Amino acid sequence: MRGYDFNFILQGICVFILVASIAAKLPSDIKPCAAGDGKCIIENINKVFAEKNQGDESFGLTKLExxxxxxxxxxxxxxxxxAIYLGLLRPVVYGVKNVRALKVKGFGKTPEGRHEILLETPYLSLLxxxxIDGKVLILPVKGEGKSNITLVQPLIKISIDATSRNENGNTFMDIKSLRVECKPKRLAMQFDNLFNGDKVLGENVNSFLNDNWKEIYGEVKIPFYEAIGKQMKVGAEKVFSATPYNEIFVI
Incomplete structure (x- = not known):
């Protein structure tokens, strides 16, 4: 139930990939990159997270932090x-400004094939x-209110499988699939007002959830990955269908 903390980064990440080199639209402080130049692409991705997390309309970047x-x-x-129903309503994520790219693969002279991005951050907090209603391991859980789910020092891997399409003299990337994986060092959770505000029971359940975070995360991470990947794919398709690949990267 917390793999989704990093979803925020997922919807925005495709923009960060593109930051590598939309020469006609990039702000003057972001240099274009040659296709496949991992070092340059990483530098631009990190610049966006660190310096443009409040958004930049000049190249369509919305507010990220x-x-x-x-x-x-x-x-x-x-x-x-x-075995739970969990609804996280009106979620807001903090910590995006601290995200940094470690490695990229792909994004070469053709869009075809596998492209990967590895990211890290000190934390991602979803408020x-x-x-919630159901059972976590041996413990019943029920309540509604405010929650804080924080991924501590997560590594986030994004994998994109794509094909190439030519149109009006331009090359476009068509995304076949987008998958997400995340490995946090720890998961911290706080659910207020569990069991209609029963303080003792609520504190015990929160302690149990945090003590058993590895087992819980192992059970729910796949549906989270799938939900995040689906949402990310929609955002990525919008970006790559609007901007030719040969304008994003110098090929």
């Missing part, structure tokens, strides 16, 4: 160890209203 997301709804099979 804090980052507002769509509601997140997760429904787990009752037979699973983590939202929540509603």
């Amino acid at each position: 804090p980052f507002k997301m769509d509601d997140i709804i997760i429904k787990q099979d009752p037979a699973n160890p983590v 939202s209203d929540y509603k």
Whole structure:
């Protein structure tokens, strides 16, 4: 239920990929990159996170810190160890400005094939209203109120499989699939007002969730990855369909 903290970065990440080299639209303080120049692409991605997280309309970048997301709804099979309904409503993510790219693969002379981005950050915190009902391992969980789910020192990997399309003399990237994986050092959770505000029971459940975060994360990460990837793919398709690949990267 917390892999989604990094979703924020996911919707914005495709813009960061593109920052590598839309020469006609890039701000003057971001240099264009040659296709496949990983060092240059990483520098530009990091510049966007660090210096342009409040948005930059000159190349269509929206505000990233804090980052507002769509509601997140997760429904787990009752037979699973983590069998819950979890709704995270009006979520807002903090910590995007600290995200840094470590490595990129692909983004060469052709859009075809696999492209990857590896990111890190000290934390990503998702604050939202929540509603939860179900069972986590051996413990029943029920409540609604305010929540804070924080990924501590996560590594985030984004994988894009793409094909190439030629149109009016330009080359475009068509995305076949986009997948997300995340490995946090720790997960910190706080759900206020569990069990209608029962303070003792609420504190015990929050402690249990934090003590067992590895097991919980292992059970819910796949549906989170799928939900994030689907949302990211929609955002990425909009960017890559609007801007020719040969304008994004110098090829």
